[in-house]
Amino acid sequence: MIGKKTSLKDIAQAVGVSTALVSYVLNNKKEGRINKDVAKQIRKVAQELNYQPNQIAKSLKTNKTFTLGLVVADIGNQFSSSLARYIEDEADARNYTVIYGSSEENPAKCQKLITTLLNRQVDGLLICAPDGSESQIADLQRQHVPFVLIDRYFPNLKTNYVALDNFQSVRKAVLHLIDSGYRRIGLVTFKTGLFHISERTRGYRAALADNAIPFKKSWLKEINRDNLKPEIAKAILELATGKNPVDAIVFTSNTLSINGLKEIKKLSVRVPDEMAVVSFDETEAYDLFYAPPTYLKQPVEEMGRLATTILLEAITANNRITQASLEATLVVQASTKPAVFTDK
Amino acid sequence: MIGKKTSLKDIAQAVGVSTALVSYVLNNKKEGRINKDVAKQIRKVAQELNYQPNQIAKSLKTNKTFTLGLVVADIGNQFSSSLARYIEDEADARNYTVIYGSSEENPAKCQKLITTLLNRQVDGLLICAPDGSESQIADLQRQHVPFVLIDRYFPNLKTNYVALDNFQSVRKAVLHLIDSGYRRIGLVTFKTGLFHISERTRGYRAALADNAIPFKKSWLKEINRDNLKPEIAKAILELATGKNPVDAIVFTSNTLSINGLKEIKKLSVRVPDEMAVVSFDETEAYDLFYAPPTYLKQPVEEMGRLATTILLEAITANNRITQASLEATLVVQASTKPAVFTDK
């Protein structure tokens, strides 16, 4: 905290009234019932002394901090930071401030963050839950902490969430590939227990099944987050030149896409002629690739704003559970040939 | 704020002592001078009741919130978010929490953010100051608010800052181009009054002058942030095909680089044969370009951590001014031919 600032008391003394009255005037309470001249005088002095209310004191009394806690995976990555940006924006518009932290996909770090944020008396939490944090989320529920899960949720827990319809979104991407004539389609995804990731795999397999394309085990590459680059290199090599080579690859995250594209470029596989590619999430830099990738565009802005809105509702009216599934848009670019059939 | 949590009073009542004693024990004050058994009992009950201190109350009393305010340009962009990430990390290690907001390069928004953060009683501020915010920064100084400027600073203001040595860094990049045989070198930068940007232009012109290369006005393209894409398109077109075409371009920001590269790609100008390119800042996605750009790598991690450290020092010991200029590293990649002379 900084300096010695003017307090209600200072104003009260200067004007010669009680602090109560100053508080009422400055908060526009008891509207008509205050002497106009006194009110005017109070406002004038507050202005002169450059009065700034101490939110800490206010919070202690009112039990509201107008602060939201945000747990992202890693604020340094694209998806997290643009999400944070929209959340901040929406919160700001409603006079809330956001405190954030990165879990780094580590449940212990996530727990520590949640505890820190709660000790700071945030009014509610927005959480991108890492793998292994289900019990922590269940705890929050038990304590009746208002919160909204974003991006990831747990099907066994009846909580507020805003997430992608991962099944339909990936299914849509794979159907687009099939419609464009591709039949040997690989999926590069993360090895994780998180529901939203397994949904992506399910959408992939459903699209194949819909079209009676038998799934080959070697088409599914599950990458370990802690060993990303080597495993992606290996996966792409196998998909491109292994026993069951593919003619198309779907990536289920931005990081996987960028690193995968690098490998594809390294192997001099021609996109889309030898290999089609579908990426995940938006990045300005996709356009630097010679064949800008077709990608699933998550409605990040809507996710951020909606989650914030739902949280604020949960904070004020502590009843209803809201679960929102949004679909990604498929943005078709040069990395996939245009669809042959349009009746899908 | 959430739920009714256990307070010091609850513990005091359960154990049958005063709240003062509970406070002392839980804060490890008055070390030896407390009855071991009583202390043990207090800790046990605190544990059982899952006591979590109310930081708000603590802050009101101690006048410390252990919270830092961060103003970035736009948390959604790469430089800001990776800076935020390291600041968060360093702050966390010292038990501070970070509240943030984006100025969007708008001085009015910056002022509003600063006020909000101060009302929330942050212990200090980390600020990426937008164009036109100099008077706000001077105000902070007058009020003795501890703060550190990051990335940008005002030469007329004697404040703490951590910034790039923009002059030397860009000069180094241009010298590399000259050493590699390029002589007609353009600079694509922002049109702004911010000192750090004009320093980049100064570094560019100094490198030309050092080598007796006469500067041509049409080589310097100053882009308006609010009309970015059209102006970049126009600038690249002119640099590539205008009256005084260049054989090399230096970009002074990540956004400029990516958009510039897109235009270069669109015009089918071959890099580095027809045109060399030097970019600014690091992005994974640079590697998607067929000729991964040589770039100036800002020491973002060091900037973030150092700024945080300096701020914490300013908070505790309110004297010394620290000004740190760090140099960027030139990472040479395929977008520039290797240097011909090495004796520079």
Next chain:
DNA sequence: CTGAAAGCGCTTACAG
């Protein structure tokens, strides 16, 4: 129309 008073949950000299 206005003020005295209690209290939010802590910390910390002070007294014993």
Next chain:
DNA sequence: CTGAAAGCGCTTACAG
């Protein structure tokens, strides 16, 4: 070794 008490800067019934 321990407790009563004041106070951080606010808000808000309550009384007049």
